[in-house]
Amino acid sequence: MVDTAVSVPMQQPSRWAIGFRRGGARLWVGGAIVAALILVALLAPWIAPHDPIEQDLLSGQLPPAWMQGGDTAYLLGTDSLGRDVLSRLIYAARVAVVVGFVAALLAGAIGITLGLIAGSFGGWIDQATSRLIDVWMAFPPILLSIVLAAVIGAGLTSVILAIVVVDWTRFARIIRAETAVQLQRDYAMAARVIGLNRGQTLRLEILPNLVPLVVTLLAVEMGVAILVEVILSFVGISVAGDTPTWGGMIAEGRQIIYQSPWVMAFAIGCVIVSVVGFNLLGDGLRTALDPVQRR
Amino acid sequence: MTAVLSIQDLHVTIGRGARAANVLRGVSLEVQPGEVRGLVGESGAGKSMLGRAVLGLLPADARIGKGGIAFAGRDFLTLPERERRDLLGRQIALIPQDPMTSLNPVKRVGDQIARVLQRHLALSRRQALQRATELLAEVAIRDPQRVLDLYPYEISGGMRQRVLIAMAFGCDPSLIIADEPTTALDVTVQRQVLQLIERLRERRGAAILFVTHDLGVVAKICRTMTVMHAGRVLEDGETADVLTRPRHPYTRALLAATPRADRPADALRPVPPALIESLWSEAHRLDRLSIVGGT
Amino acid sequence: MSDILLRTGSLTFAYPERASGLFRRPVLREVVKRVDLAVPKGSVLGLVGESGSGKTTLGRLLVRLLRPTSGGIQFDGVEIGGLSEAELRPLRSRIQMIFQDPQSSLNPRLRLGVTLTRPLQVFGRLKGRRDRRDRAASLLDLVGLPTHFVDRYPHELSGGQRQRAGIARALALEPDFIVADEIVSGLDVSTQAHILLLIKELRQRLGVTMVFISHDLSVIRVLCDDVAILQHGEIVEAGPVARIFEHPQHAYTRNLLSSIPLPDVEPGWLDPARDVSIPRNQGSAA
Numbered sequence: 001m002v003d004t005a006v007s008v009p010m011q012q013p014s015r016w017a018i019g020f021r022r023g024g025a026r027l028w029v030g031g032a033i034v035a036a037l038i039l040v041a042l043l044a045p046w047i048a049p050h051d052p053i054e055q056d057l058l059s060g061q062l063p064p065a066w067m068q069g070g071d072t073a074y075l076l077g078t079d080s081l082g083r084d085v086l087s088r089l090i091y092a093a094r095v096a097v098v099v100g101f102v103a104a105l106l107a108g109a110i111g112i113t114l115g116l117i118a119g120s121f122g123g124w125i126d127q128a129t130s131r132l133i134d135v136w137m138a139f140p141p142i143l144l145s146i147v148l149a150a151v152i153g154a155g156l157t158s159v160i161l162a163i164v165v166v167d168w169t170r171f172a173r174i175i176r177a178e179t180a181v182q183l184q185r186d187y188a189m190a191a192r193v194i195g196l197n198r199g200q201t202l203r204l205e206i207l208p209n210l211v212p213l214v215v216t217l218l219a220v221e222m223g224v225a226i227l228v229e230v231i232l233s234f235v236g237i238s239v240a241g242d243t244p245t246w247g248g249m250i251a252e253g254r255q256i257i258y259q260s261p262w263v264m265a266f267a268i269g270c271v272i273v274s275v276v277g278f279n280l281l282g283d284g285l286r287t288a289l290d291p292v293q294r295r
Numbered sequence: 296m297t298a299v300l301s302i303q304d305l306h307v308t309i310g311r312g313a314r315a316a317n318v319l320r321g322v323s324l325e326v327q328p329g330e331v332r333g334l335v336g337e338s339g340a341g342k343s344m345l346g347r348a349v350l351g352l353l354p355a356d357a358r359i360g361k362g363g364i365a366f367a368g369r370d371f372l373t374l375p376e377r378e379r380r381d382l383l384g385r386q387i388a389l390i391p392q393d394p395m396t397s398l399n400p401v402k403r404v405g406d407q408i409a410r411v412l413q414r415h416l417a418l419s420r421r422q423a424l425q426r427a428t429e430l431l432a433e434v435a436i437r438d439p440q441r442v443l444d445l446y447p448y449e450i451s452g453g454m455r456q457r458v459l460i461a462m463a464f465g466c467d468p469s470l471i472i473a474d475e476p477t478t479a480l481d482v483t484v485q486r487q488v489l490q491l492i493e494r495l496r497e498r499r500g501a502a503i504l505f506v507t508h509d510l511g512v513v514a515k516i517c518r519t520m521t522v523m524h525a526g527r528v529l530e531d532g533e534t535a536d537v538l539t540r541p542r543h544p545y546t547r548a549l550l551a552a553t554p555r556a557d558r559p560a561d562a563l564r565p566v567p568p569a570l571i572e573s574l575w576s577e578a579h580r581l582d583r584l585s586i587v588g589g590t
Numbered sequence: 591m592s593d594i595l596l597r598t599g600s601l602t603f604a605y606p607e608r609a610s611g612l613f614r615r616p617v618l619r620e621v622v623k624r625v626d627l628a629v630p631k632g633s634v635l636g637l638v639g640e641s642g643s644g645k646t647t648l649g650r651l652l653v654r655l656l657r658p659t660s661g662g663i664q665f666d667g668v669e670i671g672g673l674s675e676a677e678l679r680p681l682r683s684r685i686q687m688i689f690q691d692p693q694s695s696l697n698p699r700l701r702l703g704v705t706l707t708r709p710l711q712v713f714g715r716l717k718g719r720r721d722r723r724d725r726a727a728s729l730l731d732l733v734g735l736p737t738h739f740v741d742r743y744p745h746e747l748s749g750g751q752r753q754r755a756g757i758a759r760a761l762a763l764e765p766d767f768i769v770a771d772e773i774v775s776g777l778d779v780s781t782q783a784h785i786l787l788l789i790k791e792l793r794q795r796l797g798v799t800m801v802f803i804s805h806d807l808s809v810i811r812v813l814c815d816d817v818a819i820l821q822h823g824e825i826v827e828a829g830p831v832a833r834i835f836e837h838p839q840h841a842y843t844r845n846l847l848s849s850i851p852l853p854d855v856e857p858g859w860l861d862p863a864r865d866v867s868i869p870r871n872q873g874s875a876a
Contacts, residue, residue: 185694185695186689186690186691186694186695187694187695187696187697187698189655189689189695190687190689190695190696190759191708192655193653193655193682193685193686193687194682194686194708194709194712194759194762194763195679195682195683195709195712195713196708196712197675197679200712204708205697205700208697208699208700209697209698209699211699290699291698291699291701291743291745292698292699292743292745
């Protein structure tokens with residue numbers, strides 16, 4: 001049989017170039033969305049046309065500028081207190097970005113660490129960790145969040161903690177399983193034969209094989225975090241006061257949904273676009289970073 | 296005497312456009328009633344593809360170009376779907392390679408055999424189960440009643456393969472495609488299974504197209520043989536002739552590269568890469584010719 | 591004798607069949623039973639067995655991936671059966687293994703250059719990045735792979751090429767002893783022949799001692815000086831290859847040998863009534 005792999009040196013573009021081409025539309029679109037989100041969040045004070053908490057009761061519930069009765073000063077209309085929807089959406093992006101990144105990375109850090117330990121040590125350490133995860137996951141998440149809010153008060157910290165406290169278990173479970181699986185593969189045994197100790201095996205051999213999984217989990221988690229904030233807003237324990245959040249806007253917008261549906265609609269639109277953006281980015285990044293997938 | 300299977304100048308391509316690969320390049324062969332013909336080749340030679348083409352199991356993106364398949368004189372490829380399906384299983388059966396993945400893991404052995412018999416022989420369930428018991432006894436399974444009630448994972452690999460053989464012979468087909476049926480088996484079990492296939496074939500008169508890469512197996516059970524490489528037939532004839540007086544250099548090279556337990560170590564000679572290269576050039580030249588000649 | 595590199599005495603490996611309850615003594619299942627081996631320096635011992643014979647477990651015991659339940663393993667005079675991982679570490683540079691499935695035994699997400707030189711890295715024998723590339727290139731060269739494969743990933747290679755890479759990794763530390771576990775099973779005849787000849791050549795050049803595990807007696811004949819036949823975890827027969835193949839004593843050995851389908855037409859081979867105890871005609875016919 002002929003060796004099907006090409007045996008002459010291929011003048012290859014660098015692996016990064018291949019990876020990013022392979023990552024394809026998902027990587028670019030997802031990346032663009034997330035980048036835009038971050039930019040908007042960073043530059044909010046400069047790009048928002050109005051102060052997000054400034055009320056103008058005379059201009060309450062104005063429709064978007066292109067509809068009848070709209071005003072070009074308020075491009076996406078106003079809410080019931082006369083606050084500019086566009087500006088609020090832009091400022092709310094800050095909360096979304098912070099919640100998304102901080103909560104996901106924290107939950108990931110805790111969950112991945114515990115998962116690695118459980119998966120690689122096995123035995124009673126694994127048993128203990130798994131039981132802990134089981135018990136933890138038995139608590140209803142919303143209840144847990146409400147208790148947290150009651151203890152430390154509503155606010156950004158509360159939202160982030162609520163997410164981290166619940167979602168670390170997801171990371172831990174999956175990473176634990178994957179670590180255990182990878183340690184059974186022949187290459188892990190080969191690593192022992194050539195003298196690597198447990199720590200070295202994990203760091204040098206197993207970790208590269210966990211990267212695609214971790215990237216996916218983190219990206220999904222960022223989207224989840226944003227959605228959790230929306231849910232917590234409904235329950236009234238999200239960020240307090242006037243600070244605009246998409247969840248808060250959805251909750252408020254629900255009250256005036258018949259008269260002014262655009263308030264809720266635009267906020268939901270932002271949430272959807274962000275979550276889709278994170279998922280696409282995660283997908284594209286995973287393909288771009290994984291040598292096995294990018295052929 | 297009409298051949299049970301007659302393949303004429305069959306061309307099969309997989310994939311489209313630039314990625315199209317010619318997997319069968321004008322293959323012709325015949326199997327007479329009651330004959331056991333070996334189809335030999337290394338991986339990528341196209342022997343499995345040929346078997347799949349006969350069974351109508353080509354992948355979705357496969358295209359049959361020139362050529363035809365005739366079964367007992369009837370053109371197979373132009374048969375309406377319904378008739379083709381009736382033919383398969385009843386007149387043409389398959390002994391697959393991997394017993395574990397070919398049996399449904401969540402259904403009992405008896406149910407799986409009975410289902411085939413009910414479908415093709417129009418038996419009642421009770422009759423089918425009765426026949427299944429007889430079949431299992433015929434393939435030398437002790438205590439067939441008990442085995443009928445077991446799940447595939449509860450019986451050994453050798454036994455699973457016997458069950459598949461029972462299913463293949465169960466409807467008294469005129470042609471059986473055996474796709475590497477003993478490759479995954481221990482050598483002592485392989486011998487028993489080959490003996491079994493021969494015994495059943497003698498008793499029921501089926502013809503067998505025996506696909507394998509093992510020249511030894513071909514020597515023992517196949518009266519005639521066909522050697523394939525790169526989707527082409529390179530040599531065929533009576534097994535005794537081909538193995539003692541091979542005409543094609545590839546056949547000779549394969550024989551010289553086969554280790555033998557009865558010969559000293561230095562008798563082994565690898566297949567010269569130059570030979571393989573020239574065979575591939577020849578294949579590609581034929582591809583170009585057929586494009587020029589119009590397909 | 592001082593020229594026996596590896597010796598085992600009554601080597602046994604058993605594991606508990608069911609998770610033992612609090613009050614029940616675990617039922618032990620013996621996979622390797624009281625195996626005695628002696629492998630002279632520079633020779634190749636073939637270990638033959640069918641599935642369930644325990645040959646893979648025995649192979650793992652010899653490289654101390656597993657700890658024996660009882661019995662001893664002496665490597666170059668040193669008892670290694672009971673050593674801890676830390677104590678074994680320095681010896682690991684002298685005992686290596688080639689695995690059956692190179693698809694899973696080469697880290698799929700590391701380039702070949704990294705994988706091949708990892709053993710050197712572990713033992714501190716690398717002198718920097720340039721040295722790593724050079725060593726990787728020379729290892730690839732040793733097994734007949736093009737040197738630009740250092741940057742390739744395993745999935746970009748064919749099955750035969752991957753197996754060569756696995757061999758190259760095992761040779762990186764220049765070990766005295768290598769266990770090869772079914773390294774040509776599942777390869778095409780032509781690829782298999784290349785690998786077998788590569789092993790022969792390397793063995794001659796480097797003088798490495800080997801244990802070659804296979805279910806295929808024909809392959810054993812090509813490569814090995816001595817052979818041991820395993821059945822249900824026990825050695826039923828052992829000795830020089832020529833003697834075992836031409837005058838097998840044990841019924842199981844005879845059965846194995848006569849069950850091999852040689853590429854000769856043999857009417858009556860399929861006849862179940864045929865006497866399996868008569869060994870075949872030998873001779874190096876052209």
